[in-house]
Amino acid sequence: MHITKDLVAASATPLVLGILAEGESYGYAILKQVNNLSGGHLEWTDGLLYPLLHRLERLGYVESHWQSPAGERRRKYYRITDLGRAELTEQRRQWAAVVDTLRGVWNAAPMPLPLIAPAGA
Amino acid sequence: MTVDSNSELETQIAEWRAYVRRRQEMHQADAEELEDHLRGRIADLTEAGLHPDEAFLIAVKRMGSLDELSREFAREHSDRLWKQLVLTGDDPAGPARSRRELPVMVACAAAAALAIKVPGWLGLDMDSDAAASFFLRNAGLFALAPLAAYFAWQRRLGAGVIGLLAAFFALGATAVNTYPMAGDSHTLVLAAIHLPIALWLVVGVAYVGGEWRSGQRRMDFIRFTGEFLIYYALLALGGGVLTAFTAGTFNAIGINPETFISQWLLPCGAVAAVVVAAWLVEAKQSVVENMAPVLTKVFTPLFTATLLAFLGAVAFTTSVIDVEREVLIVFDLLLVVVLGLLLYALSARNPAAKPGLFDKLQLALVVSALIIDVLVLIAITGRITEFGFTANKTAALGENLILLANLAWSAWLFLGFIRGRMPFGRLEQWQTRYLAVYAVWAWTVVLVFPPLFDFA
Numbered sequence: 001m002h003i004t005k006d007l008v009a010a011s012a013t014p015l016v017l018g019i020l021a022e023g024e025s026y027g028y029a030i031l032k033q034v035n036n037l038s039g040g041h042l043e044w045t046d047g048l049l050y051p052l053l054h055r056l057e058r059l060g061y062v063e064s065h066w067q068s069p070a071g072e073r074r075r076k077y078y079r080i081t082d083l084g085r086a087e088l089t090e091q092r093r094q095w096a097a098v099v100d101t102l103r104g105v106w107n108a109a110p111m112p113l114p115l116i117a118p119a120g121a
Numbered sequence: 122m123t124v125d126s127n128s129e130l131e132t133q134i135a136e137w138r139a140y141v142r143r144r145q146e147m148h149q150a151d152a153e154e155l156e157d158h159l160r161g162r163i164a165d166l167t168e169a170g171l172h173p174d175e176a177f178l179i180a181v182k183r184m185g186s187l188d189e190l191s192r193e194f195a196r197e198h199s200d201r202l203w204k205q206l207v208l209t210g211d212d213p214a215g216p217a218r219s220r221r222e223l224p225v226m227v228a229c230a231a232a233a234a235l236a237i238k239v240p241g242w243l244g245l246d247m248d249s250d251a252a253a254s255f256f257l258r259n260a261g262l263f264a265l266a267p268l269a270a271y272f273a274w275q276r277r278l279g280a281g282v283i284g285l286l287a288a289f290f291a292l293g294a295t296a297v298n299t300y301p302m303a304g305d306s307h308t309l310v311l312a313a314i315h316l317p318i319a320l321w322l323v324v325g326v327a328y329v330g331g332e333w334r335s336g337q338r339r340m341d342f343i344r345f346t347g348e349f350l351i352y353y354a355l356l357a358l359g360g361g362v363l364t365a366f367t368a369g370t371f372n373a374i375g376i377n378p379e380t381f382i383s384q385w386l387l388p389c390g391a392v393a394a395v396v397v398a399a400w401l402v403e404a405k406q407s408v409v410e411n412m413a414p415v416l417t418k419v420f421t422p423l424f425t426a427t428l429l430a431f432l433g434a435v436a437f438t439t440s441v442i443d444v445e446r447e448v449l450i451v452f453d454l455l456l457v458v459v460l461g462l463l464l465y466a467l468s469a470r471n472p473a474a475k476p477g478l479f480d481k482l483q484l485a486l487v488v489s490a491l492i493i494d495v496l497v498l499i500a501i502t503g504r505i506t507e508f509g510f511t512a513n514k515t516a517a518l519g520e521n522l523i524l525l526a527n528l529a530w531s532a533w534l535f536l537g538f539i540r541g542r543m544p545f546g547r548l549e550q551w552q553t554r555y556l557a558v559y560a561v562w563a564w565t566v567v568l569v570f571p572p573l574f575d576f577a
Binding site (some may be wrong): 003026027028029034045047049050054055058073075076 | 150154155157160161162180184189190193194196197234355
């Protein structure tokens, strides 16, 4: 299953904030977690996570700091802020409303079978 | 993982990093963050059994195309597309010397500002004619000696070159101050105008770090001169605003700041700005585009049109140019402007590029200036043979001939270049070599003209 670009983009912010709400993390670990949670369905272009993180930082939702353990390369960690938590709550409320609405629609009309088989099937 | 494949992987990562760093939207820290990600991905993939080569390729692929990535970075950090001049010197990686740059520049500027007050403190009455004459003679020295000192430090000049610079400054100072010229004599005014030019070329020796024989370095000095003038003009504008606010605000509370402005703000600011402007040009060198060539591109067509229109008007009305000394000076200045347009177009031109429309336009500009100047010279020769040579006339005429010779030969070289018979480098060489002529002439006016014309 491939999730469209628009949906990936729309869900990126709440996903990242949600993961960071559980504790500070760094880019690659966040990406792996998104991958695990979605069962591999949510495909991000790896690099694009970073402009997103930087945007969240500029908006004050997360803050970052470099950690350099002895003998290892330094790594940039991100931590959610209070503002970020408030934003996450707000986004969750909005997403819940969207999901509820969709569920209502789909319960009323069960998933139709495609009339024409997709190409290659 | 073997040591061999490990070092190969490191090379690949280093190449990738260099590639990322070439994008100005991504800073060092971003590259490091992305590299950390890349390494994490590669480690996971090799752990899953992939060869490091393959792991690297997949990791890079998953990172996404750099174009897309830098577009996203640019959207988030749009400020990075505007090249910013970092003046705070807080780059901790920079060498100690470049961190001392700012304090040394400030010290030189402060020294310049103080030096111009010293004669007053030593008892020179600032409102007297003597003071006016003193500052007329020495303005160039006050403005340019601190600049020469700054470059001497900055370029780590050897004792020999510093000695040479000091000797020239001493020579200039001695000449203008010991020649018995009256405060309003023509030779003094001429010397006062030419001494800064002469000393500016001496500063050029310091600027090029003593390598004044190198054509490339001379061209650098020409570029520097153009940018310096622009930055000095900008600083002067800022100074004007500062002066206006100083006057306005203090007047509003009943304090008259006029003495402060005329005795402190203006003279100290003017000499200090020389050092600051030079430093700014150096600091912004690789950060901001040079402005002089941009202005050249804008004004070359306009000046060409004006000169051609003027020539057309002369031919149409068959009017004779009214020859006065002032007119000669106007045409001298016109040649200076045309030469400047030529020089700064040259300074920014890619020597390997083929001749284009702009080059033809430039040739038209130079040729029309030459024709106009020949008309003026023909008209004025009669007047001079009639009334004899004075210092002013000789200087104006000499300058005219020097510029004329330069432009005539430039036009010839330009023609050869446009017809594909001459490499562009010849033009550049001609201009950089000609700097010596300006130096000799400026020093001649300062040193030889006063005795030659009886200090009149």
